[in-house]
Amino acid sequence: MGTAVVRLQGTPPRLPGLHRLRAPLNCRTPMRYHIQEGHFDLPDDGRIDRSMNVLAMPDGSGVTFIxxxxxxxxxxxxxxFVERQMNDLKRQVSQLQExxxxxxxxxxxxxxxxxxxxxTRFRQNGQALHQRQAAFQLPDGRAVLILTASSPEPFGESELALWQRTLASFQPRD
Known part of the structure; x- marks a missing residue:
């Protein structure tokens, strides 16, 4: 059975359930949350952004950026913060060497x-991994961004140069 769209004269089309999406946020000023593809208005109620973006080669080769x-x-x-994160990592992987x-x-x-x-280098799920990480505070003071470059192979000159170029290219949003 299909879904009918009913249009009353002078009103935009209304899909069943759409009113739930348009419910007002339970806060005075929503947070505009930006992602590569666009942005959302979300409640600005003290939530902490713990999202991750993983940029990998389709065949899994080379350096993966997180x-x-x-x-x-x-x-x-x-x-x-870095020390706390390293202690967490020690519990999640084996043979961790900083x-x-x-x-x-x-x-x-x-x-x-x-x-x-x-x-660092370590083993996770039986696989050797080599990582470079940079943790830095954003200008707002509390937010921390962590850029990770991860590879199953040790970093050579070209991978280290890519890492340095990537770090140098960062521009915080105004």
Missing amino acids: VSRDALRAHETLAQ TSRNPIGVGPAMRSLAAIEIA
Whole structure:
């Protein structure tokens, strides 16, 4: 059985159930949540964006980029956040080796954001992984963006150059 669309003169078409989508948000000012494809208005009621974007080659080869989001806890520094995340990672993977941890700048030189870069290697689900991660606070103060480059192979010169170019290219939204 099909769905009928009823149009009354002077009113736009109305689909069954559409009124539920148009219900007002339970807040005074909705948050405009942007994604690559567009944006949504969502309740601005203290939610923390913990979304992830995974950008991988179709055949699974090469470096996979992962952008993830989180927020600092009350009175937490970026260094404490990174340490907490590393402790979580230790519980999720085996043979974790942190090969470096350094303060870096992300973005163009004149507008660089302070970040912490970590290089690790570990095994997950039996597969060896090599990662570079940069965690940095966004200008709003609490939001943290984590950029990860992950590969089953160690990073060579071209992968490290790609990583550096990617970090240097970051532009926060105004």
